[in-house]
Amino acid sequence: MTGVVAKVILSALVAGILSIDRNAFGQFQLSRPIVSALIMGVILGCPVEGAIVGLIYEVLFLGSLPVGSFIPYHPLFPSLVSVLLIGMYNGPRPPMELIGLAVLFGAPTAFLDRAVNVQWRRSNERAFHRAMVYLRLGRTDLVQLQHVLSALRAGLYHGGSFLLTGAVLVPSFNTLLKSSGNFPERFAIVAMLPFFMGLAGLASDRTARKGWKGFTLGLALGACVGIWRALP
Amino acid sequence: MNFTFHDRLNLFIRSLSIQGSWNFPRMQGLGFFYSLLPWLGKVSGDGFKEACHRHLGYFNTNPYMSPYVLGVVSRLEEEGKGEESVKARNSLMGPLGAMGDGYYWVTLLPVTVLLSVSLSFFWMAAAPVLFLLLYNTVHLRNRWTYLNRGYQNAHSPLEGATELNGKVLPRNMERMATPILGFTLGMGAFGTQTPGTALLIFSVAFVVFRRQWRTPAIFALLVILGTLLGFLGPNMRIPWSG
Numbered sequence: 001m002t003g004v005v006a007k008v009i010l011s012a013l014v015a016g017i018l019s020i021d022r023n024a025f026g027q028f029q030l031s032r033p034i035v036s037a038l039i040m041g042v043i044l045g046c047p048v049e050g051a052i053v054g055l056i057y058e059v060l061f062l063g064s065l066p067v068g069s070f071i072p073y074h075p076l077f078p079s080l081v082s083v084l085l086i087g088m089y090n091g092p093r094p095p096m097e098l099i100g101l102a103v104l105f106g107a108p109t110a111f112l113d114r115a116v117n118v119q120w121r122r123s124n125e126r127a128f129h130r131a132m133v134y135l136r137l138g139r140t141d142l143v144q145l146q147h148v149l150s151a152l153r154a155g156l157y158h159g160g161s162f163l164l165t166g167a168v169l170v171p172s173f174n175t176l177l178k179s180s181g182n183f184p185e186r187f188a189i190v191a192m193l194p195f196f197m198g199l200a201g202l203a204s205d206r207t208a209r210k211g212w213k214g215f216t217l218g219l220a221l222g223a224c225v226g227i228w229r230a231l232p
Numbered sequence: 233m234n235f236t237f238h239d240r241l242n243l244f245i246r247s248l249s250i251q252g253s254w255n256f257p258r259m260q261g262l263g264f265f266y267s268l269l270p271w272l273g274k275v276s277g278d279g280f281k282e283a284c285h286r287h288l289g290y291f292n293t294n295p296y297m298s299p300y301v302l303g304v305v306s307r308l309e310e311e312g313k314g315e316e317s318v319k320a321r322n323s324l325m326g327p328l329g330a331m332g333d334g335y336y337w338v339t340l341l342p343v344t345v346l347l348s349v350s351l352s353f354f355w356m357a358a359a360p361v362l363f364l365l366l367y368n369t370v371h372l373r374n375r376w377t378y379l380n381r382g383y384q385n386a387h388s389p390l391e392g393a394t395e396l397n398g399k400v401l402p403r404n405m406e407r408m409a410t411p412i413l414g415f416t417l418g419m420g421a422f423g424t425q426t427p428g429t430a431l432l433i434f435s436v437a438f439v440v441f442r443r444q445w446r447t448p449a450i451f452a453l454l455v456i457l458g459t460l461l462g463f464l465g466p467n468m469r470i471p472w473s474g
Contacts, residue, residue: 024252027295029341029367034348035360051356052472058345059416064447065337068329069259069292073447096473104458108451124255128262131253135288138281140269143288147266151252189429189468190458192420196430197454199417200437202342203410211410218411222418223427229353230422
């Protein structure tokens with residue numbers, strides 16, 4: 001029990017730190033699932049599964065981009081939640097169908113992630129007004145402090161809400177696993193569903209005007225290499 | 233007065249947090265002010281308070297492109313052209329935002345991700361490393377260059393901004409995107425060892441996306457279809473499972 005709580009708290013800490021990279025400092029893309037899920041996987045002792053979850057979500061959310069002032073659905077929460085759920089598995093190595101089930105549980109948390117992000121941005125409105133007041137008083141040091149605190153608050157908001165999410169989802173997931181016994185192996189297909197949906201979204205966007213030739217050529221090449229690799 | 237290496241580094245590091253206090257009415261306004269503040273303290277002299285009031289307001293552009301505006305404003309403030317710096321800042325936000333979104337979000341990010349995902353089929357551990365290396369090398373190098381270019385082009389900032397990302401690299405990256413996308417699909421589909429099912433899922437999803445379903449509807453489809461396929465669908469291998 002203590003181990004489970006420790007894992008959830010640790011995950012919330014990671015979520016908070018990575019959300020600062022995504023929102024407030026640098027945009028080094030450490031918060032993209034291809035990186036964040038792997039980090040979480042390494043921390044929770046399931047690096048391979050973490051990397052797989054990261055690749056799946058990366059492709060699914062690649063079309064959701066912060067163009068203009070649009071706040072997109074970000075894969076940070078879904079990827080971390082999924083890896084956290086996989087990390088709760090008690091055994092030598094989690095079965096692959098568990099990835100599918102964890103993805104199914106984790107994907108909808110993208111909505112929560114976005115809602116938290118909007119709340120954080122709203123809270124920054126108050127920080128801006130305070131900064132204006134401090135500037136009128138000639139206290140530029142306090143103006144700077146408002147900015148730094150806002151950046152840190154991004155971590156607090158996301159980390160805190162991740163903690164609550166984990167506190168709800170982890171027991172539900174564990175109860176489901178215990179009550180249902182082993183899930184059918186077919187659940188592995190669920191893991192690949194978002195991957196192909198993501199590719200379809202990108203293809204629909206990219207080939208809308210041009211690019212069919214390049215796409216088909218790439219597909220044929222990928223198929224050839226795939227078949228060659230599958231040969232015994 | 234010299235725009236020393238230390239000044240540039242200070243502006244550069246502070247500009248990394250330009251989105252740190254993003255809010256709906258003023259967007260990156262406080263972040264922009266935070267980045268510029270040490271330089272204003274150095275060059276404004278008695279007019280420091282007015283300079284501060286000039287630059288704590290509305291600002292929004294692509295975060296990666298913001299050092300260019302900071303470079304322009306730094307030079308104009310240094311020359312005592314305060315009002316001109318505000319005009320330059322306001323006129324640059326929109327064009328640089330559009331340019332940066334097109335370059336970083338629509339081109340660089342998808343291309344680097346797709347390249348990394350393609351690589352993951354051969355060497356999974358290298359995929360995140362390649363992604364971080366490619367993406368961060370480009371944007372960090374560019375941010376530094378933008379800052380210097382902005383300072384140099386302060387008197388004709390819009391003309392200087394048009395060639396910031398060049399033409400050849402973005403165009404070639406744009407062209408690369410669809411073949412890599414196709415390659416990733418081919419590798420992914422055949423890696424599952426049930427390519428027919430994989431391509432069927434892809435085709436159904438393609439039709440859904442073409443009809444421009446809203447994101448919540450797509451997620452609902454994902455969960456419903458996922459649950460159905462999990463219990464009733466065929467078995468499928470995960471390509472990276474070894």
